[in-house]
Every structure is written in structure tokens, then in C-alpha cells.
Amino acid sequence: MKIVITGANGQLGKCIRDISNHYPEYNFLFLGRKELDIVNKEAIRVLFDKEEFDYCVNTAAYTNVEKAESEKEKAFLVNGDGVKNLAKQCKKNNTTLIQISTDYVFDGKKRAPYTEKDPTNPVNVYGASKLEGEKALQEILKKHYIIRTSWLYSQYGQNFYNTILRFVNEGKSITVTTEQTGTPTNANDLAEVILNIIASDSKKYGIYNYSNEGEATWYDFAKEILTQTGQLTQTNLVKTDYYRTFAQRPVFSVLNTEKFTEVFGFLLPSWEKSLKKIIP
Numbered sequence: 384m385k386i387v388i389t390g391a392n393g394q395l396g397k398c399i400r401d402i403s404n405h406y407p408e409y410n411f412l413f414l415g416r417k418e419l420d421i422v423n424k425e426a427i428r429v430l431f432d433k434e435e436f437d438y439c440v441n442t443a444a445y446t447n448v449e450k451a452e453s454e455k456e457k458a459f460l461v462n463g464d465g466v467k468n469l470a471k472q473c474k475k476n477n478t479t480l481i482q483i484s485t486d487y488v489f490d491g492k493k494r495a496p497y498t499e500k501d502p503t504n505p506v507n508v509y510g511a512s513k514l515e516g517e518k519a520l521q522e523i524l525k526k527h528y529i530i531r532t533s534w535l536y537s538q539y540g541q542n543f544y545n546t547i548l549r550f551v552n553e554g555k556s557i558t559v560t561t562e563q564t565g566t567p568t569n570a571n572d573l574a575e576v577i578l579n580i581i582a583s584d585s586k587k588y589g590i591y592n593y594s595n596e597g598e599a600t601w602y603d604f605a606k607e608i609l610t611q612t613g614q615l616t617q618t619n620l621v622k623t624d625y626y627r628t629f630a631q632r633p634v635f636s637v638l639n640t641e642k643f644t645e646v647f648g649f650l651l652p653s654w655e656k657s658l659k660k661i662i663p
């Protein structure tokens with residue numbers, strides 16, 4: 384089995400790389416943006432002409448939710464056209480494409496966990512660009528999995544977990560909002576899930592929600608990070624119910640993961656338990 388991972392230097396790409404040695408029977412090719420820009424159709428064609436892949440896992444994305452508001456074209460180029468390019472090439476080469484998407488395709492008005500069938504209505508540019516990628520993939524390629532996930536964090540990169548720890552290590556107090564509710568998801572768990580889906584070779588294509596179990600506000604998440612790392616003090620975490628940002632975010636974006644559990648039979652760990660896994 385040959386598997387190509389795009390966006391391999393991002394946090395999810397790195398988490399997949401970390402566990403790839405658990406699958407010695409698979410031949411992995413990890414490509415960062417420099418090795419393969421998914422916006423570049425010709426580069427994709429050259430790669431797929433050279434090598435046959437059974438699976439392509441696209442972890443490449445424009446992920447800066449704030450900046451996307453002023454860089455709409457860039458966000459759509461990567462998250463929309465980039466996915467379209469991969470889907471077209473995968474179709475030609477009979478490759479299955481695993482695309483990662485987001486809870487931000489929803490507007491948050493439902494106030495109950497979103498199922499895969501709920502109508503989408505992104506409230507920011509990032510969400511709209513990711514939705515465009517989803518739609519293109521569904522139109523072009525039957526052999527696909529779209530995994531919608533939420534609030535990804537890991538030991539790698541500039542995510543919420545690392546940002547909170549950095550601020551506290553610099554002796555700063557942090558103000559965190561209770562405005563949004565979602566589910567923090569350990570990217571290491573998602574990496575495992577992706578490789579398990581490949582290993583199952585179930586061919587049960589389609590959209591799946593996958594997150595850790597439970598729900599939290601960003602404030603709850605920050606508090607749990609500081610508690611679990613033994614760094615919560617009386618003064619270093621401040622709660623607010625309003626935090627000004629450029630991009631609007633859905634106030635409630637918990638994903639209903641029943642379909643995923645039923646089809647793939649994996650138990651989802653609670654977000655608090657999953658957080659423990661990366662605390663040194």
C-alpha cells in the first residue's frame with residue numbers, strides 16, 4: 384500500500400509521521416508544501432505520473448482563520464482549488480482521497496451536536512473555503528473520505544495548547560473566552576484514526592465527523608491545560624464572555640460522532656483524557 388501525505392509539515396502531518404512506523408507494511412511519502420504545492424496542478428500530475436498511490440491524505444490547508452478574512456483568495460485557492468486539483472488527479476489514478484475538514488462549515492445556531500446531514504452555513508471565510516473543498520471533492524471523486532474535525536491541537540505548531548503554555552511560561556496572564564463551545568481534539572488521535580481507516584480498507588466512503596468526546600468552551604480548555612500541567616494560579620487565567628476577533632466563529636460547533644463510531648467501531652476518548660496524552 385502506497386500512501387502520500389500532503390501538508391506533511393503541519394501539525395496533523397507531523398502526528399501521522401510520528402506513528403507511521405507502526406505500519407511497516409505501508410509505504411509512506413510525506414510531502415511538505417515545498418515538495419508539493421497542492422495549488423500546482425502540474426506538480427501533482429508529475430508526482431502521480433511517477434508513482435501510484437492507493438491513498439492520498441490531504442492535511443495541507445490554509446488554516447489561519449483570522450487572516451483568511453483579508454486573504455479570501457488565498458484561502459479559497461488552497462482549501463478549494465487545491466482539493467479540486469487533488470481530487471481530479473486521484474480520479475485519474477484510482478487513488479482514494481482522505482480530506483480533512485472542519486466544524487467551521489456550520490453556523491453554530493443549532494445548539495446541539497451537528498450530524499453529517501445538518502445543513503452547512505459557514506460564518507467565516509475559512510469555513511466557506513473548506514466547504515468549497517468538500518463540495519468539489521464530492522462532485523469529482525467517489526472514493527473519498529471527508530473527516531470533519533474540531534479544535535485540533537497537538538505538541539506541534541501554533542495551536543491553542545501551545546499558545547496557552549507559551550503565554551504562561553512568559554509569565555503573562557491570559558484572557559480566554561467562554562463565548563464558543565466545541566470539542567478540543569488531539570491531532571495524534573486523529574492521525575491514528577486516519578491510518579485505521581486506511582487499514583480497515585472498508586470502502587465506506589463519505590463524510591464523517593470525528594472529534595474527541597465531550598464539549599468545552601475555550602476557557603474550559605485553557606483551564607484544563609493549566610490544571611493538567613500544574614500551572615493554574617489564582618491570577619494567570621481570566622474569563623471573558625467577549626473576545627474581539629476579525630473572523631466570526633460559530634458559537635456552538637460540537638460534532639455528533641455517532642456515525643463514525645457505528646461505521647468504524649472506534650471508541651472516542653474524552654477530550655480531557657486525550658489532553659493528558661501529550662502532557663510531558
Ligand SMILES: NC(=O)c1ccc[n+]([C@@H]2O[C@H](COP(=O)([O-])OP(=O)(O)OC[C@H]3O[C@@H](n4cnc5c(N)ncnc54)[C@H](OP(=O)(O)O)[C@@H]3O)[C@@H](O)[C@H]2O)c1
Nearest residue numbers: 390392393394395416420421443444446483485532534535
Ligand atoms: N487546526 C485546527 O484547529 C483545525 C480544526 C478543524 C479542522 N482542521 C483541518 O485539519 C487539517 C490539518 O490542519 P493542521 O492543524 O495540521 O494545520 P497546519 O498545522 O496549519 O498545517 C497545514 C499545512 O499545510 C501546508 N500548506 C498550506 N498551503 C499549502 C499548499 N498550497 N500546498 C501544500 N501544503 C500547504 C502548510 O504549510 P505552511 O506552514 O508552509 O503554510 C502547513 O504545513 C486541515 O485541513 C485543517 O483545515 C484544523
